[in-house]
Amino acid sequence: MHTIDLRGRTHTSAELLALVPRAAVDVAVASEAAAALIDEVRTGGSEALLAQADRFDGGRPPALRVPASEIADAVSTLDPAVRRALEETIRRVRLASAAQVPPNTVTEIGPGARIRQRWQPIARVGLYVPGGKAVYPSSVVMNVVPAQVAGVTSIALVSPPQRDHGSHVHPVVLAAAGLLGIDEVYAMGGAGAIGALAYGVDDLGLEPVQLVTGPGNVYVAAAKRLIRGQAGIDAEAGPTDILVVADAAADARLVAADLISQAEHDELAAAVLVTDSTELADAVVAEVERQVALTTHRERVTAALTGGQSAVVLVDDLEAAAAFSNAFGPEHLEIQTTDAEAVLAGIQNAGAIFLGPHSPVSLGDYAAGSNHVLPTGGQARFAAGLNAATFLRSQQVVEYTEEGLADVAESIAALSATEALPAHGDAVVARFS
Template sequence: MISRIDLRGTSGDPRDLLPRAETDVASALETVRPICDDVRDRGVDALMELAERFDGVRPDAIRVPREELDSALANLDHNVRAALHESIQRARAVHRDQRRPETKTRVTPGGTVTERWVPVGRVGLYAPGGRAAYPSSVVMNVVPAQEAGVGSLAVASPPQAEYGGLPHPTVLAACALLEVDEVYAVGGAQAVAMFAYGAGECARADMVTGPGNLWVAAAKRLLKGTVGIDAEAGPTEIAILADETANPGYVAADLISQAEHDSVAASVLVTHSPQLATEVEAELNRRVPETKHSERVTEALGGRQSGIVLVDSLVHGLTVVDAYAAEHLEVMTAEARSVAARVRNAGAIFVGDHSPVSLGDYCAGSNHVLPTGGSACHSSGLSVLTFLRGVHVVDYDRSALAEVAHHVVALADAEDLPAHGEAVNARLEHRGSGDDE
C-alpha cells in the first residue's frame, strides 16, 4: 500500500530521493490565461459562463445575498456552529498576538527611523470547494486579515449545483459568524481573476489569499504583480518523524488523515525503527479499508508522493525532515519537545502524541494555510503579517543630515550616481527659512 525508501547509509542532500507530489503549475498557465483574460475583458458575464462551464450551474448573481448568509447560519447544525465558534475564538487569540507594534529608532541626535505596520487595504479570500466544503479555510483566512486591521475583505467560494448556485451553506454560515457579508459564488482561476481585475460589485483587491487546486495556483502565478498573493498552494502533505516509542496506530491514523484530502496528497513517515515501519504498515492495512474515503486514501498512500523513509538515526531523520520541509510535521519521539525545537524547516510542527495535524486544521488556534512542496524552507504560513506592510518613516533634521552627508556622497560617487550626493549637498549649501535650527 505504501512504499519504503531506504536512506540508511546515505549522506549528502536527500531532497532528490524523497517522495514528493508532482505539480506542474507552469503547464497550467496556458489553460488559465484565457480564463483570466476573459474575466478581465467581460467581467460578470464571463464569470457566469465560466460557472456554468466548470461548476455545472449558473448562479442568479455572483454576489451572495445577505439573507442567504443569515439563512445559512440560522440553519447550521448546533454542534458545527459551536465548533466553528471555538475555532474562531482560538484563532483570534493566537493571531491577535501576532500584531506588530510601531517602533521608532533614534539613529542619531535629530535622526529617527520609525517602522509602521500598515494593513493591506482590500483582500480577496478564497475558500475552496469541490470534494468537500471548507468552512475552516474561511476562518483561517478571515481571522488574520481582521486582526491585521484590513478594512475591506471579500470571500469567494465555488457555486454548487446542489445549492442552487450558491457556495456550500456551511461556508456561508462561517462567513456570517465572522461578520463577512461580501461573499461571491465564484471558484477556481476565475475567482483569482475577479479579485485581481474587479468585476461587477467586486472591487479590485490588493491581495488574494487562500488554498486551492492547481488552477487556482496557476492563476496566482499568472496574476502575481497585478495582485499580491500569499503563496501557490500545492497538494497537502504530512511528514511524521517517529522513533520506536511512537504509537503505530496514531502514526497510521495521521497518515490516513492527510491522504483523505486528495489522491495526490502526500503522507510520509521518517523513522530509524524498521519495527515501527512494519507495525505502521500493518495498521494501514487494517485501517484504510475501514475509512470512508478508502479508495482516495489508497491512491494517495500508494502514489510516488508518499512513503516510509528509513534513516540511520534520529539525527539523520532530522536532516531528512529539514530537507523535506513539510507543510505539516509531526514529531512522535522520546523527548518530543526538545526534538521539535531542533527542526528548522516546516510550515507547522505538531509535538507529541496529542497534537495531531487534525487539531491544527480546526481548533489548535494555529493557521492551516501553510507552505507546501518544500517551500517551508523559505516561506511561512498565513498570519497577521501576511496582511501587514512594514513602512519606514525617515525623519532627519538639518544637523543630522549634515553629520552623515559625506558618507552619502562617498557612496553615491562609488556607484557613479553623483546626483544622489548633490541632492544632499543642495540642502546644506544654503539655509532656507524652513530648515531646522
C-alpha cells in the same frame, strides 16, 4: 507505501533534496488554460463567470453576489453544534493571530536621527475558499481572522457554487462568513474567480483587491501565479502533505491514523513517515492497511499512500530524521518521539509543527488556534503559512534633523561619487549651502 532506506551513510543537502518524494504536479501545465479563463472574465465580466460556473463548478448561481439575506439565513439555520465549533475555532485563531502582529518601534540611530518601523494593513483583500472534493468552512475562518486581526477593512470572499445546493455557495461556508461579519461573498470559483478578484468586475461592482489568499486546485494556483503583480498572493498551494518523525516509542496506530487523515484530502496528497525503528515502520504499514479498509474515502486514500509522493523513510537516528524533514520542508510536521523537544531543536523548515501524540494535524486543521493555510510542495523551506503579518506591509519612516543629516553628509557624498551618481550627494550638500 514504498520504502526509502537512507541508513548506513551521511547524505548531503543536495542528495536529500533529490531523494525527497514529491507529487507530480506542474502548475505551469495549467497556465495556458488559467490565462484563457482570466481573459474571459476580463472581457466578458459577469456573463463569463456565470458560464464558467456552469462548465466547471456547480452550475450558474442565481446571483454572483450572494445577497446579505442569504448569508443571514445560513447563520440562523446553522446546526447549533457546528456553530459552537466555528465560534470556538474563531476565538482560538483570533488569539493566536493577535500574537503575530509585530509592534511599531522607534530606533534612535544617533542624535537627531531616527527610524520609525510601522506595519500598515492592506486595505482590500480577496479570499478564496475552495469547494471541490470537500467543503471548507474552516478555511473561511483561517483566511478571514488573520486579515481582520491585521486591520484589513475590506474583504471579498469567493467560493464555487455547489450543485447539491441549487448552485449556491455551500450554506456552512456562508454561515462561517456571516459569523465573521463578512457580507461581500461571491459564488464563483477556479481561475476565473482569481482573475475577478485581481482585476475587478465592473458590471458586478466587484472592486479589485490588493492581495489574494487561500488554497485551491492547480488551476487556482496557476491563476495566482499569473495575476501576481496585478495583486499580491500568499502562495501557490498544491496538494497537502504530512511528515511524521517517530521513534520506537510512538504508537503505530496513531501514526497510521494521522497519515491517513491527510491522504484523505486528495489522491496526490503526500504522507511520509521518517523513523529510525524498523519495528515501528512495519507496525505502521500494517496499521495503515488495516485502517484504510475502514475509512470512508478508501480509494482516494489508497491512491495517495501508494503514489510516489508517499513513503516510509528509514534513517540511522533522529538527527538524520530532522535533516530529511528539513529537505522535505513539510506543510505539516508531526514529532512523535520520546524527546520531541530534542528533535524540534534540529528542525528549520516546516509550515506548522505538532509535538507529541496528542497534537495531531487534524487539531491544526480545525481548532488548535494555528492557521491551516500552509506552504505545500516543499515551499516551507523558504516560506511561512498564512498569518496576520501576511496582510501587513513593513514601512520605515525616516526622520532626520539638520544635525542628524550633517553627521552622514560626507558619507553620502563619498558613496554617491563612487557609484557615479553625484546628484545624490548634491541633494544633501544643497541643504548646507
